[in-house]
Amino acid sequence: MADVSFRGATRYYAGVDRPAVDRLDLEVADGEFLVLVGPSGCGKSTTLRMLAGLEGVDEGQVWIGDRDVTALPPKDRDIAMVFQNYALYPHMTVGENIGFHLKVAKVPRDERERRVRKAATLLGLESYLDRKPARLSGGQRQRVAMGRAIVRQPQVFCMDEPLSNLDAKLRVQTRTQIASLQRRLGVTTVYVTHDQVEAMTMGDRVAVLKDGVLQQCDTPIGLFSKPANLFVAGFIGSPAMNLLPARVDGDSAVIAGHAVRLTRGQRAQLSGDEVVVGVRPEGVDVVDFDDGIPVVVDVVEELGSDQFLYCSFEQAGTGDLVEHAVTARVAGMSPNQRGAKVGLLPRREAVHLFDPVTGSRLED
Amino acid sequence: MTVADVGRKAPRRPRPAPGAGRRSPLRVLGMVVVLGFTAFNLLVLYWLIAASFKTPVEIFTKPFALPVRWFQLGKPLRNFAYAWDQAGFGDAFLTTVVLVAASSAAIVLVSAPAAYALTRLGVRGSGPLTNLIAVGMGVPFQTVIIPLFIGLSTVHLTDSLFGLFLVYVALSIPFTVFLLTGFFRSLSDEMEEAAAIDGASPLRTFFAVMLPLARGGLITALILNAIGLWNETLLAIVFLQSQAHFTLARALFTFYGAAEYQSEYGGLIAGVTILVLPMLVLYLVLARRIITGLTLGSGK
Amino acid sequence: MATIAAAPATQRGAAGKPGPTGTSGGHLVRKRRLFWPFLAPALILYVVFLVAPTIVTGVLSFTRWAGAGDTPQFTGFAGYLRMFASDSFRSALVNTLMYVVVGGIGTFLLAFLFTMVLRDMPGGKLVRTILFFPNIVAPVALAMFFSFLFKSDDKGLANFVLGGLGIDPVRFLAPENVTLTVIGALVWASSGFYITILMAAVDRIPPYLYEDAEIAGASAWQKFRAITLPLTWDVVGVAGVLWTINALKIFELVFVLAGPGTYSPPTAAWTLGIYVFDRSFGSQGTPDYGGASACAVVMIALTSVFVVLLRRLMRRDTIQF
Numbered sequence: 001m002a003d004v005s006f007r008g009a010t011r012y013y014a015g016v017d018r019p020a021v022d023r024l025d026l027e028v029a030d031g032e033f034l035v036l037v038g039p040s041g042c043g044k045s046t047t048l049r050m051l052a053g054l055e056g057v058d059e060g061q062v063w064i065g066d067r068d069v070t071a072l073p074p075k076d077r078d079i080a081m082v083f084q085n086y087a088l089y090p091h092m093t094v095g096e097n098i099g100f101h102l103k104v105a106k107v108p109r110d111e112r113e114r115r116v117r118k119a120a121t122l123l124g125l126e127s128y129l130d131r132k133p134a135r136l137s138g139g140q141r142q143r144v145a146m147g148r149a150i151v152r153q154p155q156v157f158c159m160d161e162p163l164s165n166l167d168a169k170l171r172v173q174t175r176t177q178i179a180s181l182q183r184r185l186g187v188t189t190v191y192v193t194h195d196q197v198e199a200m201t202m203g204d205r206v207a208v209l210k211d212g213v214l215q216q217c218d219t220p221i222g223l224f225s226k227p228a229n230l231f232v233a234g235f236i237g238s239p240a241m242n243l244l245p246a247r248v249d250g251d252s253a254v255i256a257g258h259a260v261r262l263t264r265g266q267r268a269q270l271s272g273d274e275v276v277v278g279v280r281p282e283g284v285d286v287v288d289f290d291d292g293i294p295v296v297v298d299v300v301e302e303l304g305s306d307q308f309l310y311c312s313f314e315q316a317g318t319g320d321l322v323e324h325a326v327t328a329r330v331a332g333m334s335p336n337q338r339g340a341k342v343g344l345l346p347r348r349e350a351v352h353l354f355d356p357v358t359g360s361r362l363e364d
Numbered sequence: 365m366t367v368a369d370v371g372r373k374a375p376r377r378p379r380p381a382p383g384a385g386r387r388s389p390l391r392v393l394g395m396v397v398v399l400g401f402t403a404f405n406l407l408v409l410y411w412l413i414a415a416s417f418k419t420p421v422e423i424f425t426k427p428f429a430l431p432v433r434w435f436q437l438g439k440p441l442r443n444f445a446y447a448w449d450q451a452g453f454g455d456a457f458l459t460t461v462v463l464v465a466a467s468s469a470a471i472v473l474v475s476a477p478a479a480y481a482l483t484r485l486g487v488r489g490s491g492p493l494t495n496l497i498a499v500g501m502g503v504p505f506q507t508v509i510i511p512l513f514i515g516l517s518t519v520h521l522t523d524s525l526f527g528l529f530l531v532y533v534a535l536s537i538p539f540t541v542f543l544l545t546g547f548f549r550s551l552s553d554e555m556e557e558a559a560a561i562d563g564a565s566p567l568r569t570f571f572a573v574m575l576p577l578a579r580g581g582l583i584t585a586l587i588l589n590a591i592g593l594w595n596e597t598l599l600a601i602v603f604l605q606s607q608a609h610f611t612l613a614r615a616l617f618t619f620y621g622a623a624e625y626q627s628e629y630g631g632l633i634a635g636v637t638i639l640v641l642p643m644l645v646l647y648l649v650l651a652r653r654i655i656t657g658l659t660l661g662s663g664k
Numbered sequence: 665m666a667t668i669a670a671a672p673a674t675q676r677g678a679a680g681k682p683g684p685t686g687t688s689g690g691h692l693v694r695k696r697r698l699f700w701p702f703l704a705p706a707l708i709l710y711v712v713f714l715v716a717p718t719i720v721t722g723v724l725s726f727t728r729w730a731g732a733g734d735t736p737q738f739t740g741f742a743g744y745l746r747m748f749a750s751d752s753f754r755s756a757l758v759n760t761l762m763y764v765v766v767g768g769i770g771t772f773l774l775a776f777l778f779t780m781v782l783r784d785m786p787g788g789k790l791v792r793t794i795l796f797f798p799n800i801v802a803p804v805a806l807a808m809f810f811s812f813l814f815k816s817d818d819k820g821l822a823n824f825v826l827g828g829l830g831i832d833p834v835r836f837l838a839p840e841n842v843t844l845t846v847i848g849a850l851v852w853a854s855s856g857f858y859i860t861i862l863m864a865a866v867d868r869i870p871p872y873l874y875e876d877a878e879i880a881g882a883s884a885w886q887k888f889r890a891i892t893l894p895l896t897w898d899v900v901g902v903a904g905v906l907w908t909i910n911a912l913k914i915f916e917l918v919f920v921l922a923g924p925g926t927y928s929p930p931t932a933a934w935t936l937g938i939y940v941f942d943r944s945f946g947s948q949g950t951p952d953y954g955g956a957s958a959c960a961v962v963m964i965a966l967t968s969v970f971v972v973l974l975r976r977l978m979r980r981d982t983i984q985f
C-alpha cells in the first residue's frame with residue numbers, strides 16, 4: 001500500500017502549446033479513493049496515464065510511496081489500470097484475461113490459477129472463466145477488467161471512466177460495488193470520471209480539473225459546501241447552483257432590488273464593486289413577491305418528492321428579462337403555478353459569494 | 365491562474381512515455397533491419413537514376429558516385445536518347461501508354477456493372493458466382509497461355525496489340541470484380557432506395573447514383589490495373605513478336621540480351637528508368653490510394 | 665414511410681413476397697432484369713479466356729503436340745510420367761517449392777519483425793511508403809537491377825562492396841547459387857507488400873491492448889505473441905494465400921537473373937513457370953505443348969493444394985474487438 005503524489009506534474013502533447021495538465025500538485029493518501037472529475041478534455045485521462053506511466057511527464061514528478069516513479073516504466077510502478085473500454089483480449093477466455101498479467105510476470109501456473117479463481121470468486125465470475133469476452137454482457141466485461149486489476153495485488157488502482165460504457169441502472173449498481181470493493185481491499189485508487197454524481201458518491205476526496213489546472217481537491221461535502229471558485233460551484237451539484245451577478249452597495253449585494261449582506265472581510269476581498277451571489281436551488285425559500293428577489297415562474301417541474309421552479313427575473317438597471325435565471329427546489333406537490341409572481345429568498349447560511357473577476361470564493 | 369507565465373514554452377518534443385524507449389534486443393534488431401531496409405530502397409532508387417546518366421565504365425567502377433562523363437561531353441541525356449531512338453523505347457512508350465489506358469478503362473467498364481449486379485441486385489446465387497470469379501485470381505497465367513495463344517493465332521490476333529488488349533482485359537477481370545464488389549457492398553442502401561422511390565429506372569439509378577458513389581473504387585481499380593499492366597511482361601513476351609508492337613517491358617526484355625552483348629549498359633539502365641519512372645511519379649502522387657487499394661482487396 | 669420500409673434491398677426481402685406497395689416490388693423485378701446484361705460481358709470474357717483455356721490445358725496435358733503443323737496425339741499419362749522423370753522438371757519443382765516455402769518463411773518473418781517496430785515508430789508512415797515501393801516496379805526491371813547487383817565478376821555492385829571490404833567475389837548467379845540469390849531478391853521485393861497488409865491489420869488493433877500489455881510488463885516478443893499475431897491471424901492467412909499464388913508463378917525474376925535474358929537459363933535454376941514457357945514459347949527446339957500443359961496443370965494443382973492447406977491450418981473463430 002502506498003500514497004501517491006503529483007508534484008508539479010506537467011504534460012504537453014506534440015504540437016499543442018498549452019499543457020494538457022499544468023503543474024499539478026495532488027496528494028492521495030494511502031488507501032484513499034480519489035476521484036478526478038472535470039469536463040471533457042480537461043486532462044483527467046492524461047493525469048491518470050502519467051501516474052500509470054503510459055504518458056511521459058514533461059515537468060515535475062510523480063511519486064508512489066517513497067519512490068519517484070517519474071522515469072519508471074509502467075510495469076515497475078506496481079499499479080493496475082482499468083480502461084474505459086476494458087481492454088479485454090478478445091481471443092482469450094475470461095480466465096486467461098484475468099491471469100494475463102501474472103503469466104507475463106512468470107507467476108507459476110498453480111499460484112496463477114489460485115489467484116485468478118480467488119479474484120473471479122470475489123467478482124462473481126466463477127462460472128464464466130472459460131468464456132470469451134464477446135459472449136459476456138457489458139457488466140460482466142467490466143468485472144473482468146476489475147478482476148484483471150485486482151489479481152495483480154497492486155499498490156495503486158488507476159481507473160479511467162470504467163463505468164461509462166454501462167447503462168444508467170447498471171452504472172449505479174456497479175458504482176457501489178466498486179466503492180465497497182475498494183474499501184475492502186484498501187488499495188489506493190485514482191478514479192477518473194466526468195460524471196459529478198459518480199464523483200460525489202464514490203470518492204473519499206474529489207479533485208476537480210479544468211483545462212489542465214486543478215481547481216479544488218476536497219471531500220465531497222467540502223466541495224459542495226465550500227466551492228473554491230465559480231467553476232467548481234457551477235460544476236458540482238445537480239441542478240447547478242444559481243449564480244447571480246449583483247452590484248455591491250455599501251455592505252450588501254443587491255439583486256433585483258433585494259439585498260444580500262456581505263461581511264466586512266468579504267467586502268475587503270472584492271476587487272471591484274461587482275459580486276456573484278451563488279445559492280443552490282435547495283437554499284432558497286419561496287416567499288411573497290415583495291419579500292425576496294422578485295421573479296416569474298417559467299416552468300414547474302414536479303418530481304413528486306421534489307418540485308423544481310425555473311424562474312426569470314428582471315435584470316436590475318437594464319430591465320431585461322433573464323429567463324430561467326434561477327432554479328428553486330421546494331417540497332413536492334407545492335401549489336406553485338406557471339406564470340406566478342413570487343419572491344425568492346436565499347437562506348443566509350446557503351449563500352456563497354464569488355469575485356466575478358478572479359472567480360474565487362470570498363471567505364467569511 | 366491569473367499569473368502570466370513569462371518565459372514558459374512548450375517543449376518542441378514532449379517527453380516519451382517511460383516504457384517507450386526500452387531497448388529489448390528484438391526491438392533493436394527490428395529497428396536496425398527496418399532502417400537498413402529503408403536506406404537500401406532509397407539507395408537502389410538513387411543508383412538507378414544516377415546510373416542512367418553514366419557511362420558503362422562509371423557504372424561499374426564508381427557505382428555510388430554522381431554521373432560525370434556524359435555531362436562533361438555535353439550529352440547528359442545520351443543514354444536516354446539511345447534507349448528512346450536506337451532501342452525502340454520511344455515507340456514502345458507510346459504503345460504502352462495507349463494499350464494500358466485502353467485496357468484499364470475497358471476492364472473497369474466491364475467489371476463495374478458485373479460487380480454491381482453481383483452485390484446489389486439481390487439475385488440468388490450471387491455469392492457463389494462472386495467466389496467463382498474470385499478464384500480466377502489464383503490461376504497462374506501459365507495455365508492459360510497455351511490455349512489462348514493457339515486460339516488467338518487461329519483468328520490472327522497474335523502479334524497484335526488488339527489481341528493482347530483482349531487478353532489483358534479478360535485476365536484482369538477476376539481481381540477487378542473482386543475489388544469492386546467490396547466497394548459496392550460497402551455503399552449504403554439509402555441512396556439507391558431514394559432513387560427508386562423517386563421513380564428512377566434501375567439503369568438510371570446505376571449510372572446516376574451508384575457509379576458516382578463508387579467513384580473512389582473505380583478510380584482505384586483503374587490505377588491498380590494500369591500499374592499491373594504497365595509492368596506486365598510474360599503475356600507481352602508470348603503474344604508480341606515483332607518489335608513494332610513491343611510494350612516497354614517487352615522491349616526491355618529483348619534489349620537486355622543485346623545490351624549485354626554490346627556493352628550498352630547505359631542505354632539499358634536508361635531503359636529501366638523509362639519503365640520505372642512513370643510508375644514512381646504515379647506512386648509519389650497517389651501512394652496512399654495505391655497502398656490502401658492493393659491491401660483492401662486482401663484485408664477482408 | 666411505408667414505401668421506404670417496404671423497399672426490399674436485402675437478399676431476404678428480395679426473395680420474399682412482393683411488398684405491400686406495387687411500385688417497390690415492380691422496381692425490384694425491373695432491377696433484377698439488369699442482372700444478366702450487367703454480368704454477361706465480364707462473365708463471357710472470364711469463361712472464354714480463363715475457364716475454357718484452363719480446361720483445354722488440362723486436356724492438352726494428356727497429349728503430345730508440337731504446335732502448328734502437328735496434330736495432338738492422345739498419350740494418356742505418358743506425358744506426365746516423362747515429365748516427372750525429367751531432371752529439368754524436378755529441379756523446376758524443387759526450386760519453385762523453395763521459393764514458396766523458404767521465401768515465404770523469410771518474407772513473413774521479416775514482415776512480423778517489422779510489425780513489432782513499425783507500430784509505434786515515429787515516421788512509420790513514410791517508412792512504409794518507401795518499403796512498399798518495389799511493388800510498383802516491373803519484375804523485369806527489378807531483375808535487371810539485381811543482375812547488376814549480383815554480376816559474378818567483380819563488376820557487380822555487391823562484389824564491388826565486398827571487394828572494398830577485402831572479401832573475394834562471390835558467384836551469386838551461378839546455377840548452384842542463383843536460387844538462394846533470387847529468394848533474397850524476392851523477399852526484398854515482396855516483403856513491403858506483406859508488411860503493408862499486416863500493418864493495416866495491426867493498425868486496427870485497439871492501442872489500449874498494447875497499453876495493458878505494457879503495464880503487465882510484456883516484452884516486444886510477448887506483445888507480438890499475445891496480441892499482434894492472434895489478432896491479425898485472419899489477415900496473415902489471406903496474406904499467406906496471396907504469397908503462395910504469387911510465388912508459385914515466379915518467372916521474370918528468375919528468367920532474367922539466372923539466364924542470358926533472351927532465352928532460358930540453365931535447367932538447374934528453372935521454376936515451373938519457366939518450364940511451361942520454355943516448353944511452349946522458348947525459342948529453342950520444337951515446342952512441346954503437351955509437356956508444357958502438364959506442368960501448367962501441376963502449377964494449378966499445387967496452388968489449390970497450398971491454398972486449401974493454408975485455409976485449413978489458419979482456420980479459427982473470427983474475432984470481434
Ligand SMILES: Nc1ncnc2c1ncn2[C@@H]1O[C@H](COP(=O)(O)OP(=O)(O)OP(=O)(O)O)[C@@H](O)[C@H]1O
Nearest residue numbers: 013014016020039040041042043044045046047194
Ligand atoms: N495524443 C494527443 N495529442 C494531442 N493532444 C491530446 C492528445 N491526447 C489528448 N490531447 C488533448 O489533451 C487534453 C486532455 O486530454 P484528456 O484525454 O486527458 O482529457 P479527458 O479529461 O480525459 O477528457 P474525456 O473526459 O473526454 O476523456 C485535451 O484537450 C485533448 O485534446
Ligand SMILES: [Mg+2]
Nearest residue numbers: 044045046160
Ligand atoms: Mg479521458
